[in-house]
Amino acid sequence: EAAVTQSPRNKVAVTGGKVTLSCNQTNNHNNMYWYRQDTGHGLRLIHYSYGAGSTEKGDIPDGYKASRPSQENFSLILELATPSQTSVYFCASGDWGEVFFGKGTRLTVV
Amino acid sequence: GDSVTQTEGLVTLTEGLPVKLNCTYQTAYSDVAFFWYVQHLNEAPKLLLRSSTDNKRTEHQGFHATLHKSSSSFHLQKSSVQLSDSALYFCALSGPGDGNEKITFGAGTKLTIKP
Numbered sequence: 216e217a218a219v220t221q222s223p224r225n226k227v228a229v230t231g232g233k234v235t236l237s238c239n240q241t242n243n244h245n246n247m248y249w250y251r252q253d254t255g256h257g258l259r260l261i262h263y264s265y266g267a268g269s270t271e272k273g274d275i276p277d278g279y280k281a282s283r284p285s286q287e288n289f290s291l292i293l294e295l296a297t298p299s300q301t302s303v304y305f306c307a308s309g310d311w312g313e314v315f316f317g318k319g320t321r322l323t324v325v
Numbered sequence: 326g327d328s329v330t331q332t333e334g335l336v337t338l339t340e341g342l343p344v345k346l347n348c349t350y351q352t353a354y355s356d357v358a359f360f361w362y363v364q365h366l367n368e369a370p371k372l373l374l375r376s377s378t379d380n381k382r383t384e385h386q387g388f389h390a391t392l393h394k395s396s397s398s399f400h401l402q403k404s405s406v407q408l409s410d411s412a413l414y415f416c417a418l419s420g421p422g423d424g425n426e427k428i429t430f431g432a433g434t435k436l437t438i439k440p
Contacts, residue, residue, distance in 0.1 A: 229339035246359035246426055257415060258370070260435070265425040274326065305369060312358040312419025312426050315372070 221306050221317035225310065228324050234293040236320050238306030243308055247289040249273070249281060251302040252319075258305065264289055296324045327352045329416050329431035338406055339436045344432045346401040348416035356378040358423025360393055360431070364413040373401075373414070411438045 218241045228234045240247065244291060245266045250258040260273030262281035271280040281290040289308075293300055301324050307314040329349045338344055350359070356379040362370040374385040376392045376399065383390055390401045396406040399416060 245424065247427060248431070254433060258417075258430040260427070260429065263427060271427075273427075303380075309428075309430075310426070311424065312360065312417075312428060314377060314428060315370055318369050318372070 218315040219306055219308050219315050221304075221320050223320060224318065224325070225321045226241065228293075228296045228322065230297060230324055232296050234296050234322065234324075236291040236304055236322070238289045238291075238292075238308075239287050240289075240306075240308040240315075241287065242308050242315065243286065244308040244315075245286075246308065246314075247283065248307045248309075248314060249279075249289070249291045250305045251275070252305060253302050261304075263293065278292060298324045300324050312321075327354070327418060327427070327429040328421065329418055329429055331416055331431035331434050333434045334432070335406055335435045335437070339439050340373065341405050343404050344406050344410075344436065346376065346414055346416075346436070348399045348401065348431060350396060350397050350399065350416075350418050352418055352420055354420030354422060357418055357420040358422070359390075360417040360419065360428075361388070361390060361399075361401050363383075363432075364415065366412070370415060373425075384438040404437050406436075408438050408440060410436060412436060 248263040249261045249308045264283040306317045361373040363373045365371040375382040419426045
């Protein structure tokens with residue numbers, strides 16, 4: 216089965232600090248995605264990538280950066296974390312629309 | 326941009342009854358695929374079923390959905406729900422259909438089944 220691994224699984228960060236969420240996939244998928252999940256908002260797309268070296272802005276990119284250094288790895292970076300970025304973050308990989316999700320990262324910004 | 330609308334935020338039903346979860350969409354893409362994902366408590370979302378063919382019924386695990394491009398809808402249905410169907414259900418669309426896909430999810434419908 217397709218494997219997507221996120222780290223860390225839980226993170227507490229201070230306001231104004233830098234946070235990096237990592238994602239690794241062993242599926243050889245070209246496309247990777249970062250979503251955040253909040254009650255009432257569903258899964259909202261932050262950034263996505265079509266392959267190594269590419270990143271695209273999703274629907275809510277403000278305050279986030281992304282990096283895709285290789286086919287397998289896709290990181291989400293919060294340069295200056297804010298309490299409004301407290302959420303559960305999911306990474307996913309997939310081709311032709313069917314995606315496989317990681318187990319999620321619960322981020323709390325205090 | 327694309328949008329997916331799920332009108333019910335919360336649905337509560339008694340076991341054995343039928344269910345219909347609504348999903349409508351807006352998209353500028355012509356070559357689009359549609360999905361239903363299910364997320365059980367403290368788990369990641371998983372694919373339930375998909376379709377890209379107009380007016381064709383798709384079935385999986387007792388659930389079914391039919392894409393109707395004329396009404397921009399992809400509703401999810403089941404004839405008799407079980408306790409294990411309690412979960413969060415997301416409708417999603419993927420485009421533009423050239424392999425570099427952007428996937429947009431709806432806000433989700435929480436389905437709770439009571440005995």
